[in-house]
Amino acid sequence: MEKLYVNAIGPDGEVSTVGLFYSQPEAQKIVDMLSANSERTGYRYEIVEAVRHVLSEKDSLRTRS
Amino acid sequence: MADPVLAEMVHATGATESRHYAAVKPVIQAYRASWVKLAPFRDGPVNASRVTVNDPAAMTAQIKAKAMELGANLVGVCRLQPQMIDLGSEVSHEFVIACCVAEDYEKVLHGPDDVEEEAMRTYAKCTEISTAMAAHVRDLGYPAIAHHNGASEVQAIPIFYQVGFGELGRHGSLINERYGASFRPGFVTTDLPLVEDRPREFGVQDFCMNCNVCQRNCPGDAIPQDYVMTHGIKRWLIDLEKCYPYSRLREEYCHLCVDVCPYNVKSHPETYKALMKERKQVGYKTPKTY
Numbered sequence: 001m002e003k004l005y006v007n008a009i010g011p012d013g014e015v016s017t018v019g020l021f022y023s024q025p026e027a028q029k030i031v032d033m034l035s036a037n038s039e040r041t042g043y044r045y046e047i048v049e050a051v052r053h054v055l056s057e058k059d060s061l062r063t064r065s
Numbered sequence: 066m067a068d069p070v071l072a073e074m075v076h077a078t079g080a081t082e083s084r085h086y087a088a089v090k091p092v093i094q095a096y097r098a099s100w101v102k103l104a105p106f107r108d109g110p111v112n113a114s115r116v117t118v119n120d121p122a123a124m125t126a127q128i129k130a131k132a133m134e135l136g137a138n139l140v141g142v143c144r145l146q147p148q149m150i151d152l153g154s155e156v157s158h159e160f161v162i163a164c165c166v167a168e169d170y171e172k173v174l175h176g177p178d179d180v181e182e183e184a185m186r187t188y189a190k191c192t193e194i195s196t197a198m199a200a201h202v203r204d205l206g207y208p209a210i211a212h213h214n215g216a217s218e219v220q221a222i223p224i225f226y227q228v229g230f231g232e233l234g235r236h237g238s239l240i241n242e243r244y245g246a247s248f249r250p251g252f253v254t255t256d257l258p259l260v261e262d263r264p265r266e267f268g269v270q271d272f273c274m275n276c277n278v279c280q281r282n283c284p285g286d287a288i289p290q291d292y293v294m295t296h297g298i299k300r301w302l303i304d305l306e307k308c309y310p311y312s313r314l315r316e317e318y319c320h321l322c323v324d325v326c327p328y329n330v331k332s333h334p335e336t337y338k339a340l341m342k343e344r345k346q347v348g349y350k351t352p353k354t355y
Binding site: 018037050 | 069070073147152153293294295296300302303304305306
Protein backbone atom coordinates (compact mmCIF):
# COMPACT_ATOMS: atom_id res chain seq x y z
CA MET A 1 0.00 0.00 0.00
CA GLU A 2 1.03 3.59 -0.54
CA LYS A 3 1.81 5.57 2.58
CA LEU A 4 1.08 9.25 2.46
CA TYR A 5 1.07 12.06 4.98
CA VAL A 6 -1.44 14.86 4.74
CA ASN A 7 0.17 18.02 6.09
CA ALA A 8 -1.64 21.21 7.03
CA ILE A 9 0.34 24.39 6.49
CA GLY A 10 -0.89 27.21 8.69
CA PRO A 11 -1.06 30.91 7.87
CA ASP A 12 2.26 31.33 9.74
CA GLY A 13 3.90 28.56 7.66
CA GLU A 14 3.87 25.98 10.49
CA VAL A 15 3.56 22.45 9.11
CA SER A 16 1.32 20.13 11.08
CA THR A 17 0.75 16.51 10.08
CA VAL A 18 -2.92 15.58 9.90
CA GLY A 19 -2.32 11.84 9.59
CA LEU A 20 -1.03 8.83 7.69
CA PHE A 21 -3.14 7.62 4.78
CA TYR A 22 -2.87 4.59 2.57
CA SER A 23 -4.07 5.75 -0.84
CA GLN A 24 -4.17 8.94 -2.85
CA PRO A 25 -8.02 9.01 -2.97
CA GLU A 26 -8.23 8.55 0.81
CA ALA A 27 -5.70 11.35 1.40
CA GLN A 28 -7.42 13.61 -1.13
CA LYS A 29 -10.79 13.01 0.53
CA ILE A 30 -9.39 14.30 3.83
CA VAL A 31 -7.84 17.31 2.10
CA ASP A 32 -11.18 18.11 0.44
CA MET A 33 -13.03 17.83 3.75
CA LEU A 34 -10.51 20.00 5.56
CA SER A 35 -10.44 22.58 2.77
CA ALA A 36 -14.24 22.86 2.94
CA ASN A 37 -14.12 23.53 6.68
CA SER A 38 -14.82 27.22 7.27
CA GLU A 39 -12.96 27.16 10.60
CA ARG A 40 -9.74 26.28 8.78
CA THR A 41 -9.52 29.13 6.32
CA GLY A 42 -5.94 30.24 5.88
CA TYR A 43 -4.63 26.69 5.90
CA ARG A 44 -3.37 24.92 2.80
CA TYR A 45 -2.76 21.21 2.49
CA GLU A 46 -0.20 18.95 0.89
CA ILE A 47 -0.04 15.22 0.31
CA VAL A 48 3.49 13.85 0.60
CA GLU A 49 5.06 10.43 0.56
CA ALA A 50 5.58 9.12 4.11
CA VAL A 51 9.34 8.92 3.68
CA ARG A 52 10.09 8.85 7.40
CA HIS A 53 8.12 5.64 7.79
CA VAL A 54 10.21 4.07 5.03
CA LEU A 55 13.33 5.10 6.93
CA SER A 56 12.04 3.62 10.16
CA GLU A 57 11.31 0.33 8.39
CA LYS A 58 14.94 0.19 7.32
CA ASP A 59 16.05 1.03 10.86
CA SER A 60 13.88 -1.72 12.19
CA LEU A 61 15.23 -4.28 9.72
CA ARG A 62 18.77 -3.28 10.60
CA THR A 63 18.03 -3.79 14.30
CA ARG A 64 16.73 -7.29 13.69
CA SER A 65 19.49 -8.47 11.38
CA MET B 66 -16.10 -2.35 6.85
CA ALA B 67 -15.69 1.36 7.47
CA ASP B 68 -11.90 1.15 7.62
CA PRO B 69 -10.59 1.13 4.03
CA VAL B 70 -7.16 -0.23 5.01
CA LEU B 71 -8.68 -3.17 6.84
CA ALA B 72 -11.18 -3.77 4.04
CA GLU B 73 -8.41 -3.95 1.45
CA MET B 74 -6.31 -6.29 3.59
CA VAL B 75 -9.25 -8.58 4.36
CA HIS B 76 -10.30 -8.75 0.72
CA ALA B 77 -6.72 -9.56 -0.26
CA THR B 78 -6.99 -12.71 1.87
CA GLY B 79 -10.16 -13.72 -0.02
CA ALA B 80 -12.34 -13.21 3.07
CA THR B 81 -15.29 -10.88 3.49
CA GLU B 82 -14.81 -10.16 7.16
CA SER B 83 -11.86 -9.66 9.50
CA ARG B 84 -11.04 -12.92 11.30
CA HIS B 85 -10.86 -11.03 14.56
CA TYR B 86 -14.38 -9.65 14.24
CA ALA B 87 -15.80 -12.88 12.81
CA ALA B 88 -14.60 -14.93 15.77
CA VAL B 89 -16.27 -13.01 18.57
CA LYS B 90 -17.48 -15.00 21.55
CA PRO B 91 -21.02 -14.64 22.97
CA VAL B 92 -19.79 -12.53 25.90
CA ILE B 93 -18.22 -10.06 23.46
CA GLN B 94 -21.37 -10.03 21.34
CA ALA B 95 -23.36 -9.22 24.47
CA TYR B 96 -21.14 -6.25 25.29
CA ARG B 97 -21.41 -4.97 21.73
CA ALA B 98 -25.18 -5.38 21.83
CA SER B 99 -25.26 -3.33 25.04
CA TRP B 100 -23.91 -0.21 23.39
CA VAL B 101 -26.01 -0.66 20.27
CA LYS B 102 -29.05 -0.89 22.57
CA LEU B 103 -28.12 2.35 24.37
CA ALA B 104 -27.32 4.33 21.21
CA PRO B 105 -30.92 5.63 20.77
CA PHE B 106 -30.71 7.15 24.27
CA ARG B 107 -27.64 9.31 23.60
CA ASP B 108 -29.95 12.30 23.22
CA GLY B 109 -33.42 13.00 24.54
CA PRO B 110 -35.85 15.61 25.80
CA VAL B 111 -34.38 18.42 27.90
CA ASN B 112 -36.12 19.38 31.14
CA ALA B 113 -37.96 22.66 30.48
CA SER B 114 -37.26 23.77 34.04
CA ARG B 115 -33.60 24.70 33.91
CA VAL B 116 -31.42 24.74 37.02
CA THR B 117 -29.62 28.09 37.28
CA VAL B 118 -25.87 27.65 37.49
CA ASN B 119 -24.45 30.49 39.56
CA ASP B 120 -21.24 28.64 40.37
CA PRO B 121 -19.85 26.68 37.40
CA ALA B 122 -17.01 25.33 39.60
CA ALA B 123 -19.49 23.81 42.03
CA MET B 124 -21.51 22.38 39.15
CA THR B 125 -18.32 20.89 37.65
CA ALA B 126 -17.48 19.27 40.97
CA GLN B 127 -20.99 17.87 41.18
CA ILE B 128 -20.84 16.48 37.63
CA LYS B 129 -17.46 14.86 38.27
CA ALA B 130 -18.70 13.31 41.51
CA LYS B 131 -21.71 11.91 39.69
CA ALA B 132 -19.55 10.33 36.98
CA MET B 133 -17.24 8.80 39.59
CA GLU B 134 -20.26 7.47 41.45
CA LEU B 135 -21.38 5.82 38.21
CA GLY B 136 -18.01 4.07 37.90
CA ALA B 137 -15.65 6.40 36.02
CA ASN B 138 -12.01 6.31 37.11
CA LEU B 139 -11.16 9.72 35.66
CA VAL B 140 -13.42 12.64 34.74
CA GLY B 141 -12.42 15.87 33.04
CA VAL B 142 -13.96 18.85 31.30
CA CYS B 143 -12.84 21.05 28.43
CA ARG B 144 -14.28 23.34 25.78
CA LEU B 145 -15.27 21.46 22.65
CA GLN B 146 -12.87 22.49 19.89
CA PRO B 147 -13.12 21.84 16.13
CA GLN B 148 -10.27 19.31 16.07
CA MET B 149 -12.18 17.22 18.62
CA ILE B 150 -15.13 16.70 16.29
CA ASP B 151 -15.16 14.05 13.56
CA LEU B 152 -14.64 15.50 10.09
CA GLY B 153 -18.01 15.96 8.43
CA SER B 154 -19.91 15.94 11.75
CA GLU B 155 -21.41 18.88 13.57
CA VAL B 156 -21.66 19.21 17.33
CA SER B 157 -22.63 22.67 18.50
CA HIS B 158 -22.16 22.21 22.25
CA GLU B 159 -19.72 24.33 24.21
CA PHE B 160 -18.23 21.76 26.58
CA VAL B 161 -17.30 18.12 26.64
CA ILE B 162 -17.22 15.95 29.75
CA ALA B 163 -14.69 13.13 29.37
CA CYS B 164 -14.88 9.94 31.41
CA CYS B 165 -12.65 6.94 31.36
CA VAL B 166 -12.85 3.47 32.82
CA ALA B 167 -9.58 1.68 33.47
CA GLU B 168 -8.97 -1.90 32.40
CA ASP B 169 -7.90 -4.41 35.01
CA TYR B 170 -4.22 -4.77 34.16
CA GLU B 171 -3.92 -8.07 36.04
CA LYS B 172 -6.72 -9.47 33.91
CA VAL B 173 -5.55 -8.29 30.51
CA LEU B 174 -2.25 -10.10 30.97
CA HIS B 175 -3.98 -13.47 31.03
CA GLY B 176 -4.09 -13.55 27.24
CA PRO B 177 -5.89 -12.25 24.16
CA ASP B 178 -9.35 -13.52 25.13
CA ASP B 179 -9.17 -11.82 28.50
CA VAL B 180 -7.81 -8.63 26.96
CA GLU B 181 -10.69 -8.44 24.58
CA GLU B 182 -13.29 -9.22 27.20
CA GLU B 183 -11.85 -6.57 29.50
CA ALA B 184 -11.72 -4.01 26.68
CA MET B 185 -15.35 -4.68 25.79
CA ARG B 186 -16.40 -4.59 29.46
CA THR B 187 -14.83 -1.17 29.90
CA TYR B 188 -16.30 0.15 26.62
CA ALA B 189 -19.72 -1.06 27.77
CA LYS B 190 -19.24 0.60 31.17
CA CYS B 191 -18.23 3.87 29.48
CA THR B 192 -21.38 3.63 27.36
CA GLU B 193 -23.53 3.24 30.47
CA ILE B 194 -21.81 6.13 32.24
CA SER B 195 -21.95 8.56 29.34
CA THR B 196 -25.60 7.70 28.62
CA ALA B 197 -26.55 8.20 32.28
CA MET B 198 -24.53 11.41 32.52
CA ALA B 199 -26.16 12.88 29.41
CA ALA B 200 -29.59 12.07 30.84
CA HIS B 201 -28.58 13.66 34.17
CA VAL B 202 -27.48 16.88 32.44
CA ARG B 203 -30.68 17.01 30.40
CA ASP B 204 -32.61 16.65 33.68
CA LEU B 205 -30.82 19.80 34.85
CA GLY B 206 -32.32 21.58 31.84
CA TYR B 207 -29.33 21.66 29.48
CA PRO B 208 -28.88 19.86 26.17
CA ALA B 209 -26.46 16.93 26.32
CA ILE B 210 -25.48 14.08 24.00
CA ALA B 211 -23.55 10.95 24.96
CA HIS B 212 -20.70 9.79 22.71
CA HIS B 213 -19.53 6.21 23.07
CA ASN B 214 -18.80 3.04 21.12
CA GLY B 215 -22.43 2.80 19.99
CA ALA B 216 -22.30 6.20 18.28
CA SER B 217 -20.01 9.18 18.54
CA GLU B 218 -19.03 12.35 16.74
CA VAL B 219 -15.98 13.19 18.83
CA GLN B 220 -12.34 12.14 18.91
CA ALA B 221 -11.01 10.66 22.14
CA ILE B 222 -7.33 11.58 22.12
CA PRO B 223 -7.51 15.37 21.63
CA ILE B 224 -10.19 15.55 24.32
CA PHE B 225 -8.29 13.34 26.75
CA TYR B 226 -5.19 15.49 26.21
CA GLN B 227 -7.09 18.74 26.73
CA VAL B 228 -8.76 17.59 29.97
CA GLY B 229 -5.37 16.59 31.37
CA PHE B 230 -5.70 12.82 31.41
CA GLY B 231 -2.24 12.43 29.94
CA GLU B 232 0.04 12.73 26.95
CA LEU B 233 0.24 10.93 23.64
CA GLY B 234 2.68 8.03 23.73
CA ARG B 235 4.79 6.34 21.09
CA HIS B 236 2.24 3.52 20.70
CA GLY B 237 -0.36 6.03 19.55
CA SER B 238 -2.49 5.95 22.69
CA LEU B 239 -2.74 8.49 25.44
CA ILE B 240 -0.72 7.64 28.55
CA ASN B 241 -1.93 8.42 32.05
CA GLU B 242 0.57 8.21 34.88
CA ARG B 243 -1.71 5.92 36.91
CA TYR B 244 -3.41 3.74 34.30
CA GLY B 245 -0.84 3.72 31.50
CA ALA B 246 -2.89 3.46 28.29
CA SER B 247 -5.19 0.75 29.66
CA PHE B 248 -8.43 2.70 29.75
CA ARG B 249 -11.45 3.34 27.53
CA PRO B 250 -13.45 6.46 26.81
CA GLY B 251 -16.97 7.86 27.03
CA PHE B 252 -18.04 11.49 26.52
CA VAL B 253 -20.92 13.90 26.96
CA THR B 254 -21.12 17.12 24.97
CA THR B 255 -23.26 19.82 26.53
CA ASP B 256 -23.99 23.50 27.07
CA LEU B 257 -24.13 23.13 30.85
CA PRO B 258 -21.85 25.87 32.26
CA LEU B 259 -18.71 24.16 33.53
CA VAL B 260 -15.11 24.97 34.40
CA GLU B 261 -12.39 23.62 32.12
CA ASP B 262 -9.52 21.40 33.16
CA ARG B 263 -6.11 21.99 31.59
CA PRO B 264 -3.67 19.74 29.73
CA ARG B 265 -1.10 18.13 32.01
CA GLU B 266 2.33 17.22 30.80
CA PHE B 267 4.43 14.97 32.98
CA GLY B 268 7.23 13.92 30.65
CA VAL B 269 5.60 11.14 28.59
CA GLN B 270 6.73 12.44 25.20
CA ASP B 271 10.32 12.86 26.36
CA PHE B 272 10.24 9.43 27.99
CA CYS B 273 8.89 7.80 24.80
CA MET B 274 11.72 9.31 22.78
CA ASN B 275 14.19 7.03 24.57
CA CYS B 276 12.09 4.12 25.81
CA ASN B 277 11.07 2.12 22.69
CA VAL B 278 9.72 -0.83 24.72
CA CYS B 279 6.42 -0.87 22.80
CA GLN B 280 8.28 -0.64 19.52
CA ARG B 281 10.61 -3.49 20.51
CA ASN B 282 7.65 -5.73 21.42
CA CYS B 283 5.33 -4.96 18.50
CA PRO B 284 4.99 -8.21 16.49
CA GLY B 285 4.31 -6.29 13.28
CA ASP B 286 6.94 -3.56 13.60
CA ALA B 287 4.04 -1.14 13.28
CA ILE B 288 5.34 1.45 15.74
CA PRO B 289 7.71 3.87 14.05
CA GLN B 290 10.99 5.22 15.30
CA ASP B 291 10.26 8.67 13.94
CA TYR B 292 7.52 11.06 14.84
CA VAL B 293 5.62 13.82 13.10
CA MET B 294 4.42 17.07 14.67
CA THR B 295 0.78 18.07 14.92
CA HIS B 296 0.16 21.48 16.47
CA GLY B 297 3.31 21.18 18.56
CA ILE B 298 2.62 17.63 19.80
CA LYS B 299 4.76 14.64 18.78
CA ARG B 300 2.79 11.84 17.13
CA TRP B 301 4.18 8.45 16.27
CA LEU B 302 1.80 7.32 13.53
CA ILE B 303 1.12 3.60 13.76
CA ASP B 304 1.41 1.76 10.44
CA LEU B 305 -1.94 -0.02 10.18
CA GLU B 306 -0.77 -2.20 7.33
CA LYS B 307 1.73 -3.72 9.75
CA CYS B 308 -0.52 -3.67 12.83
CA TYR B 309 -3.59 -5.35 11.34
CA PRO B 310 -2.01 -8.73 10.51
CA TYR B 311 -1.64 -9.18 14.29
CA SER B 312 -4.62 -7.23 15.59
CA ARG B 313 -7.34 -7.80 12.99
CA LEU B 314 -6.40 -10.59 10.59
CA ARG B 315 -5.85 -13.10 13.38
CA GLU B 316 -8.69 -14.26 15.57
CA GLU B 317 -6.92 -12.96 18.65
CA TYR B 318 -6.73 -9.47 19.95
CA CYS B 319 -3.34 -7.76 20.26
CA HIS B 320 -2.78 -5.35 23.13
CA LEU B 321 0.95 -5.80 23.58
CA CYS B 322 2.00 -2.21 23.00
CA VAL B 323 -0.26 -1.12 25.85
CA ASP B 324 0.63 -4.05 28.13
CA VAL B 325 4.39 -3.51 27.96
CA CYS B 326 4.29 0.27 28.44
CA PRO B 327 6.47 1.10 31.48
CA TYR B 328 3.81 3.51 32.70
CA ASN B 329 2.06 0.36 34.00
CA VAL B 330 4.91 -0.36 36.38
CA LYS B 331 3.94 2.20 38.98
CA SER B 332 0.55 0.69 39.77
CA HIS B 333 1.49 -2.97 39.12
CA PRO B 334 5.24 -3.34 39.77
CA GLU B 335 5.41 -7.11 40.31
CA THR B 336 2.99 -7.99 37.49
CA TYR B 337 4.86 -5.74 35.11
CA LYS B 338 8.21 -7.27 36.00
CA ALA B 339 6.80 -10.79 35.47
CA LEU B 340 5.38 -9.79 32.09
CA MET B 341 8.65 -8.31 30.92
CA LYS B 342 10.52 -11.41 32.03
CA GLU B 343 8.13 -13.49 29.95
CA ARG B 344 8.49 -11.17 26.96
CA LYS B 345 12.24 -11.57 27.11
CA GLN B 346 11.91 -15.36 27.24
CA VAL B 347 9.56 -15.61 24.26
CA GLY B 348 11.40 -13.08 22.13
CA TYR B 349 10.04 -9.58 22.28
CA LYS B 350 8.21 -9.50 18.98
CA THR B 351 6.36 -12.78 19.51
CA PRO B 352 2.59 -12.34 19.60
CA LYS B 353 0.88 -12.93 22.91
CA THR B 354 -0.16 -16.51 22.19
CA TYR B 355 2.61 -18.58 20.76
